[in-house]
Amino acid sequence: MIVRARTVVTMDGPPIDNGAVVVREDQILDVGKFDEIRTHNAGQIVDLGEQALLPGLINAHCHLDYTCLRDKISPQKSFADWIRAINAQKAKLSTQDYVSSIREGFAEAKRFGTTGIVNLTAFPDLVPQIDAPIRTWWFAELIDVRAPERANEIVDHALESLEPTPNWGLAPHALFTASAELYRHCEEVAQQNNVPLTTHLAESREEMDMFHDASGPLYEFLKSIGRPMDDCGNETPLEHFLTVRDSSAALRSARNDNDWLVAHLNELTESDFELLEGSKTRFHVVHSPRSHDYFKHSQFPLERLRSLAFNICLGTDSLASNKNLSLFAEMRAFQKEFPGVSPEEILKMVTVNPATALRQQDMIGRIRPGFCADLIAVPCGGERDSPFEQIVEFDGSIDWVMVNGKM
């Protein structure tokens, strides 16, 4: 099949005017000027007209479990109050509610042109029941705050459901809900299976207060539910993340921080930046602009992380703190927050960058021969704005989506 469009935005060189992409089965076979492509390729021609054809978008952080919680939780006074509020909502949900929620989330993400997704699920048991319509990395979100003695058992149980799926990883939830032992066991299992890891880190001021000063609403809340708090009062969350996993020399030498996709990182101190400057640690970072607004977190330190060569991706987070699963809306919120960043750089944060974070930089995120045929089309015309500007401005649902060569 030859797919022709006014512009092909490959993310692999400048956009190609009057371009075309050749797709055979699930792969991209060729890309270039339509006039040249048609001379040496046969097949049905699909003309998308006045549109930009681009790689499908990749959401680097979301929780489809909570699609059904859209508009259910208004912003709260504290992060701890928000955790209480989501726990109260979750108590009302059945297994079937979660299955429906995940399915609706997939359908919505696809309508917004997302063809790849990092989905953290608190219910890995449900994974075999769900036929994901887009390329999905299932991460089991693991919490042992109420049963730290069961850390290894919790990880091993999740593995039984995850291992049959093609793309999976592990997500110890956060330093305040997952024990050091849980983090360590996740790293061991990830190394053995060569899978990625993700976690929430340094998201809120309350998390900083908890680990650095042993105080604040999150500290008090977790203490009240019986979490051992002896790891609080010494370190920043980042320091704690880097040291908590260091007790085993074998792990330390085998560890590769590039395996981590770290969500948030809003709360970094000067000493944290010094630590990062002096270390080789360069994990991948996910920023969720609209969820960040909802929580009124501290400013995301984009420029400092970029100057240290961190790979920055965008994600929607869940609908318990966001309005929808559109990465276009996420790109626009990011642009408002950081008007100095070019639309092309912003588009990389939902294509090339998350592909790298998932170690799929040779498979997805670009239009290049040999890559997976994950493509979308966005209206694009006139001479006024560049294709990148028009893509970031696009506000609607996507009519033409191809995932793995299928429309």
Ligand SMILES: [Zn+2]
């Ligand atoms: Zn999250």
